[in-house]
Amino acid sequence: QMLENYLYNALERRQFEIHYQPQVSLRDGRIVGLEALLRWRHPEHGLINPAEFIPLLEETGLIEPVGVWVLQQVGRDYRQCLGALGETDFPVAVNVSARQLAPSLIGQVAAVLKDNALEPHCLKLELTESAAMDDPARTLSLFDSLQELGVGVCIDDFGTGYSSLAYLARLPIAALKIDRSFIGNMMTHTEDREVVSAIVALAHNLGIQVIAEGVETPSQWRALREMGCDVAQGYLCSRPVPLAQLADIDRTVW
Numbered sequence: 001q002m003l004e005n006y007l008y009n010a011l012e013r014r015q016f017e018i019h020y021q022p023q024v025s026l027r028d029g030r031i032v033g034l035e036a037l038l039r040w041r042h043p044e045h046g047l048i049n050p051a052e053f054i055p056l057l058e059e060t061g062l063i064e065p066v067g068v069w070v071l072q073q074v075g076r077d078y079r080q081c082l083g084a085l086g087e088t089d090f091p092v093a094v095n096v097s098a099r100q101l102a103p104s105l106i107g108q109v110a111a112v113l114k115d116n117a118l119e120p121h122c123l124k125l126e127l128t129e130s131a132a133m134d135d136p137a138r139t140l141s142l143f144d145s146l147q148e149l150g151v152g153v154c155i156d157d158f159g160t161g162y163s164s165l166a167y168l169a170r171l172p173i174a175a176l177k178i179d180r181s182f183i184g185n186m187m188t189h190t191e192d193r194e195v196v197s198a199i200v201a202l203a204h205n206l207g208i209q210v211i212a213e214g215v216e217t218p219s220q221w222r223a224l225r226e227m228g229c230d231v232a233q234g235y236l237c238s239r240p241v242p243l244a245q246l247a248d249i250d251r252t253v254w
């Protein structure tokens, strides 16, 4: 309740910030993308993770203005992100909630590109598997519009929801992100390793890139590379960090 009252003013008090986590090619070790992750810097409670307040933002409808702010902030940060990493060009992925899946999302994304003079491939959206499958017809029409705009959509937390494979094959999807629960167990549980391997094969057969989430150890990295998984994201490479710390990421660990 307390948190909820504070949340109403958090946006105008500029208490939200965005941290960035690199996504690294399993083939050549290059940073090929970033995921933007929202944080709330509360004056008394310190840095609060989204698991604690995203559900509240969704319930109250505040996710809509906050979601617009996230997109715009990522747009403003984009060139600095690349500069910090010494790279020329890669996409930054922004998470969107089911509540943001309205036709207005297309206009919001288009405005961010225009306002910040960005090419469409600079931005990607991430939508969880369960949000995408909630209303498959709506999802299909939004994905088609985003593809027309040139902005790719990734399916987040893949493997934990109930995908209709028929819909999945019809959606224009930029990448499947394998849920970190499978990666966490893949070295100790054969079944999880088989699930990871099956998702890689499914994605590749559909011409879709695969990103492994929650990669924490060198042995997971090696196993994923052997399976032909494309990209790794996780604490092994870097925790999500504020923009100012992107330049300090230690690339000798992977």
Ligand code: G
Pocket: 036, 037, 038, 049, 050, 051, 054, 070, 094, 095, 096, 097, 156, 240
């Ligand atoms: O960063 P962390 O692991 O705490 O994120 C927890 C969850 O919050 C993740 O599932 C992530 O997708 C979600 N999340 C992070 N940032 C955003 C955001 O800007 N918008 C939405 N809708 N969800 C986000």
Ligand code: G
Pocket: 021, 037, 095, 126, 156, 157, 180, 213, 214, 215, 216, 233, 234, 235, 236, 240
């Ligand atoms: O659901 P989504 O994939 O958007 O959530 C990303 C969340 O996962 C972020 O909140 C981030 O802090 C967290 N995360 C990123 N890398 C790792 C990791 O290697 N291990 C664990 N346990 N969490 C991670």
Ligand code: MN
Pocket: 035, 095, 126, 156
């Ligand atoms: Mn995500």
Ligand code: NA
Pocket: 156, 157, 158, 177, 179, 180, 213
């Ligand atoms: Na995820």
